[in-house]
Amino acid sequence: MEQELISKKDLLIKTGISYGQLYRWKRKKLIPEEWFIRKSTFTGQETFFLKEEVLERVERIKSMKDDVSLDDMVTVFDKKPDSFPAYLTKEDILKRNIVSSVVIEQFAKKFTLEDRISFDLVCLYYLIDKMLREGKISRSEGELIYQTVEPYLQHVHQKDGVFYFTRKMGVPVVTVVSPPGDAHFDPEVGIIEKYSFHKLFIEVKEISQGGKKDE
Numbered sequence: 001m002e003q004e005l006i007s008k009k010d011l012l013i014k015t016g017i018s019y020g021q022l023y024r025w026k027r028k029k030l031i032p033e034e035w036f037i038r039k040s041t042f043t044g045q046e047t048f049f050l051k052e053e054v055l056e057r058v059e060r061i062k063s064m065k066d067d068v069s070l071d072d073m074v075t076v077f078d079k080k081p082d083s084f085p086a087y088l089t090k091e092d093i094l095k096r097n098i099v100s101s102v103v104i105e106q107f108a109k110k111f112t113l114e115d116r117i118s119f120d121l122v123c124l125y126y127l128i129d130k131m132l133r134e135g136k137i138s139r140s141e142g143e144l145i146y147q148t149v150e151p152y153l154q155h156v157h158q159k160d161g162v163f164y165f166t167r168k169m170g171v172p173v174v175t176v177v178s179p180p181g182d183a184h185f186d187p188e189v190g191i192i193e194k195y196s197f198h199k200l201f202i203e204v205k206e207i208s209q210g211g212k213k214d215e
Contacts, residue, residue, distance in 0.1 A: 005037070006051040015058045028070045030061055030077060063162075067196035075202060087116035088208060098122065098207050103129040106139065107146055120153035123204045127163070127195060136192050137165065141172050148174040163200075165193040 012019060025031045037048045057077075064073060091113040093099050103125055111117055127149075128142040137145070149163060164175040168189045177183045185191065 004051045005039075005048040006054065008047040008049070011049060011054060011058070015055065015062070017058060017062070025061060025070070028074065030070065030073055031057060064196055064198055067162075067199045068202065072199075072202050075205075087118055088122050089114055089116055092208070093117065093122060093125070096208060098204060099125040099129045100133070103132065103142070106142070118153075119201075119204070121150070122208075123197075123200050124149055124153060126204050126207075127200055131165070131193055137172070141165075144172060145174050149176055152176045152178070161197045163193070163195045163197065164191060166191050 006014070008022070011017075012022065022031070026033060026036070031054065035049055035054060037050075038045055039048050061073065088098070090104060090108060090111045093104060094101060099122070107125055107128070108117060108121075124146060128137070128145055131137045131145075132139065132142060145163075145165065152161065161176055161178045162183070164173075164177070164183055164185075166173045166175065166185060166189045168186065173189070175183060
């Protein structure tokens with residue numbers, strides 16, 4: 001069955017983006033050049049896109065742009081299998097100082113030094129470790145983050161998502177929002193941390209490949 005097309009004009013109206021944004025994203029290769037389909041119409045040549053494909057990509061860019069640079073998004077949308085390492089060993093995580101031994105021992109007790117740990121899990125350990133080092137959470141709150149976020153790791157890796165850690169009257173709440181969608185909280189809720197999962201994956205990838213970790 002032939003896929004439905006959407007015109008450039010209708011794309012801009014439906015998504016609320018500008019002509020300039022669209023072509024900037026094209027120059028950055030966030031929207032591949034081959035997605036721009038030129039077709040003859042009764043008014044002349046017009047540009048069309050595969051509707052479902054381009055709408056999903058534009059929404060992902062919009063959901064990420066406040067947390068991830070356009071240059072880093074190129075890595076996110078890179079379909080090569082080595083875009084993210086699939087696994088790291090416990091030994092690698094400790095040697096490269098990706099996550100502290102305290103967090104590894106708390107959350108990865110079942111793994112030996114040689115066992116392969118999924119990259120998604122490593123990212124979650126890193127997030128908990130980062131928040132502990134910054135004094136934003138307690139170790140028991142780290143457990144709450146782990147239990148809440150872990151079931152959604154594969155989904156947000158593929159579709160992006162945003163993690164929120166909030167408190168109201170001292171009570172911690174962990175929320176995962178998958179796009180398209182915005183989170184709206186009670187005005188009395190304090191947002192302690194907000195993190196794009198793609199930003200998280202990029203940070204851990206850079207550290208795992210030899211980049212520096214913030215102290």
